[in-house]
Each structure stands twice: as C-alpha cells, then as structure tokens.
Amino acid sequence: MSFNLETIRRDTPGTQSVIHLNNAGSALMPSAVHSAVLEHLDLELKIGGYEAHARAMPAFERTYDAIAELINSDRSEIALVENATAGWMMAFHGLNLKKGDVILTAEAEYASNVITYLQAAKNKGVKIEVVPSDASGQLDVNALEQCISDKVKLISISHIPTNGGLINPSAEIGKVARKHGIPYLLDACQSVGQIPVDVEEIGCDMLSATGRKYLRGPRGTGFLYVRKSFMDQLEPPFLDLHSATWTGKDSYEMRADARRFENWEFNIANVIGLGAAVDYLLNIGIETASNRLRKLAASARERLSALPDVTVHDIGLEKGGMVTFSHATYDALAIKKHLANSSINVSTSSIVSTRYDMERRNLGTIVRASFHYYNSEEELDKFISEVAAL
Ligand SMILES: Cc1ncc(COP(=O)(O)O)c(C=O)c1O
Incomplete structure (x- = not known):
C-alpha cells in the first residue's frame, strides 16, 4: 500500500477527537x-x-x-x-x-x-x-x-x-x-x-x-x-x-x-x-511508517529548540519518534495539562522510569511527545504553537 495519510487518518477514528502524541504510552488503534x-x-x-x-x-x-x-x-x-x-x-x-x-x-x-x-x-x-x-x-x-x-x-x-x-x-x-x-x-x-x-x-x-x-x-x-x-x-x-x-x-x-x-x-x-x-x-511497510514518524519528530525537535525557554532532551546518534523537552518556567505536569486543554495528548517521564539516565543527566520530570505516522503536519503545527503559547 502506498502511504495515504488521509486514508490512514480515516481508518483511525481517534484522530477526529484528539491530537495523540502519546504513542509511546498507547497508540490509537485503527478501526x-x-x-x-x-x-x-x-x-x-x-x-x-x-x-x-x-x-x-x-x-x-x-x-x-x-x-x-x-x-x-x-x-x-x-x-x-x-x-x-x-x-x-x-x-x-x-x-x-x-x-x-x-x-x-x-x-x-x-x-x-x-x-x-x-x-x-x-x-x-x-x-x-x-x-x-x-x-x-x-x-x-x-x-x-x-x-x-x-x-x-x-x-x-x-x-x-x-x-x-x-x-x-x-x-x-x-x-x-x-x-x-x-x-x-x-x-x-x-x-x-x-x-x-x-x-x-x-x-x-x-x-x-x-x-x-x-x-x-x-x-x-x-x-x-x-x-x-x-x-x-x-x-x-x-x-x-x-x-x-x-x-x-x-x-x-x-x-x-x-x-x-x-x-x-x-x-x-x-x-x-x-x-x-x-x-x-x-x-503500510515499516520503513515508510518509521521514516514518516521520525521525520515528524525531527521537525518537532528543531522547532521546539527554537523556542525561548524550551530545552529538548533527546540524545543519541539515531533518534526515533519520541521527543522530550522541558520549559524554564512551567513544569512537565503543567505543560501536559495545558496541552490537554487543547486535546493534545502527551506524557511525562520521570526519574523512577529511567533512574540511571535521568540522574546522570540531572533531569527532573520532562514532557514526552511521541509521534506516529498517522499524526499530521497540522497537528505538529498546533502542538508547537501551544507550547509556544505557554
Ligand atoms: C522500554 C520499555 N520497556 C518495557 C516497558 C513495559 O512494557 P509493558 O507495559 O507492555 O509491559 C515499557 C513501557 O513503557 C518501556 O517503555
């Protein structure tokens, strides 16, 4: 199957009601x-x-x-x-x-x-x-x-x-x-x-x-x-x-x-x-699916990094679809709540899930926005503008 975002989103009823960026938690099911x-x-x-x-x-x-x-x-x-x-x-x-x-x-x-x-x-x-x-x-x-x-x-x-x-x-x-x-x-x-x-x-x-x-x-x-x-x-x-x-x-x-x-x-x-x-x-094909979700995440990282007060925390030579960040003023839970008010689902990661890494990097709780191939560019725009509006 060639990648048709419109069809895929039609197959995914959840995309009508939420901007789901919690795919690393539990993704939206296809019909x-x-x-x-x-x-x-x-x-x-x-x-x-x-x-x-x-x-x-x-x-x-x-x-x-x-x-x-x-x-x-x-x-x-x-x-x-x-x-x-x-x-x-x-x-x-x-x-x-x-x-x-x-x-x-x-x-x-x-x-x-x-x-x-x-x-x-x-x-x-x-x-x-x-x-x-x-x-x-x-x-x-x-x-x-x-x-x-x-x-x-x-x-x-x-x-x-x-x-x-x-x-x-x-x-x-x-x-x-x-x-x-x-x-x-x-x-x-x-x-x-x-x-x-x-x-x-x-x-x-x-x-x-x-x-x-x-x-x-x-x-x-x-x-x-x-x-x-x-x-x-x-x-x-x-x-x-x-x-x-x-x-x-x-x-x-x-x-x-x-x-x-x-x-x-x-x-x-x-x-x-x-x-x-x-x-x-x-x-769909895993290569196609993966390339798309990684591209969305890479774009999110770049745009978040350009925002004042936002720090992106992703590490590694190769990066996937999960984007983590924090804000100089607002804590991760406040950001999650703020985004939820606009029906944007994200999650947070804290020390108790990955202690070795979070201690080494001296990180507190961070926001985790995890992209899937069914997320749209418009959803990405909305997410970025809501973080920018904090
Ligand atoms: C890296 C990693 N391993 C294991 C698990 C546990 O998976 P499950 O809840 O399906 O047992 C998770 C869940 O978030 C995870 O992120």
Whole structure:
C-alpha cells in the first residue's frame, strides 16, 4: 500500500477527537483492529468462548505469522503474552543466573528491568554493570567490549528507552554478544512498530515487545521472541498443560517451540486484534511508517529548540519518534495539562522510569511527545504553537 495519510487518518477514528502524541504510552488503534476484537467478542457472545476460538483459529494463528514476518523470525520462535514485561520476565528468569554472574546493561535501562536485576542481585548474588554511554548518549560499544569477561552471562538493554528519542545501537551490541557467545536480551517494547526490527540483523537471542504502543494493537497484548538455537538454554519459570504435556505419572515434555513460554488461557479477541494491527503495519511497510514518524519528530525537535525557554532532551546518534523537552518556567505536569486543554495528548517521564539516565543527566520530570505516522503536519503545527503559547 502506498502511504495515504488521509486514508490512514480515516481508518483511525481517534484522530477526529484528539491530537495523540502519546504513542509511546498507547497508540490509537485503527478501526480494523477494533472491529477484529469486537467481532470475536460477538462470536463468543453467540456461540461460546471455546467454540469461538475454534472457529477463529486461522485469525488467531495469523498473529504469530504476522509478528514473525515483521521481525524476520520463524513463527515457532514467537510466544504471545499479555505485555512486554511478561515476555521479558519469562526470558530473564528462564536464564537462571547464579551468584557472581554479571549482567551488562545500558544507562537508559527501563525501571522494571533494573528492579529485576536488583532483585536477582539481592536473592542470587548476581552483579549488575552499567555500560557507559558515548558522547552522543547511546551505549558505548567500545566500552561494552571492554566490560566483557567470562563472568558476563547476559547483555540486556532497552533498544529505545521509555524517556526519549534515543535508539541504542542494537546490531553493534549484537555483534559483541555473538563474538563472545553471551546471551543477549533486547527490550524492544518501544522499538517494534516504531523502527525496523530484524532479529537476524540484530543478533539477539531474546526480544520482548508490547502490542499497544507503536504496533497500535489492543492493550494487554505482547510477545516474546526466542531464537530457535537458544530455546533450550532457557528454562521456562512456569509450565502448565499448554507449555508442556504430562506424558506419564512422573514425566512431562515441554513444547518444542516458543509457546513453552505461554500459558493456556488467552484473551483471544485481543490476540486477533494484535494480528490485525501487525497486518495493518505490514501493509503500510515499516520503513515508510518509521521514516514518516521520525521525520515528524525531527521537525518537532528543531522547532521546539527554537523556542525561548524550551530545552529538548533527546540524545543519541539515531533518534526515533519520541521527543522530550522541558520549559524554564512551567513544569512537565503543567505543560501536559495545558496541552490537554487543547486535546493534545502527551506524557511525562520521570526519574523512577529511567533512574540511571535521568540522574546522570540531572533531569527532573520532562514532557514526552511521541509521534506516529498517522499524526499530521497540522497537528505538529498546533502542538508547537501551544507550547509556544505557554
Ligand atoms: C522500554 C520499555 N520497556 C518495557 C516497558 C513495559 O512494557 P509493558 O507495559 O507492555 O509491559 C515499557 C513501557 O513503557 C518501556 O517503555
């Protein structure tokens, strides 16, 4: 499909009522996603939940294929879960790290991941090392190489952090991980759907992502990718009768594919909705979608930087669709409220979501405006003029 903004905005009813710049929070769904979810709920209403699932099996299974196509994996490497965190936790806890093992992470790491490292440090005695950033603000790949030792048992980073435009050099990090045979877990929660993500190019062993953000899927959806050749190095922390089969009185057998990281019960309607969302994106093309949203964000950064009293905070060599800034007089929450009065949705990022990075840069709470390909140039103009009017 060629990119037709008018059609895309018509497909996105939310664009009629709000200027949605909170896509890093939860994006506006296309109508096709909404209909797919509602149609399945209607079917459940009419014929029963299990019966509806059986009838909708092709649509349900399509979700695996659509995700696999988007990230260049095999469908057998995808587990569907309820959010990015659930997938990430399955991978992390599946590694079963031991006392003295070192985790290498980045300065822009997400709070939930760091809290989990800290828990593993407390309960198991693993060590956390934060790889410094380079002058641009991205993870310093040379410094990463220097941190490698035989104690390092995991490289785990956020591809795009929750608090800004930074895109970490995931493929360069992958090269270091491959060279030293170290497991590589990529938190791609913000990047899948925002920029091209190709697991072969990146070389990660595990990758987690969510449905509601840049993929424009329903809330409560997500997935975990686990490389086929890495699958047996992870022990799923939980097993049930979906992820494994009770084969004898004293035996069980795990599934061979990544569905060993799932459990039996699903929100079928939402899974089908996620499949519809990924198909919608595949139809547009991730390169086209990403180029457009990054162009809008780049323009927003340039125009915000030109305003007196506004400071833009995005770092990194490569920047994505998230734009962060602060104002000399008004705090982030006041700005969010001011914009909400004009039906402009933005979010804020504070120290508790990315403490290493915010402390290092001495940042308080900042405004986060996250662009999607369906945002229009007129919406960008309105946003800039409302910030200028503060
Ligand atoms: C970088 C990053 N990782 C993980 C998450 C958690 O995602 P979820 O809420 O889908 O579990 C977020 C959510 O904002 C995020 O920004």
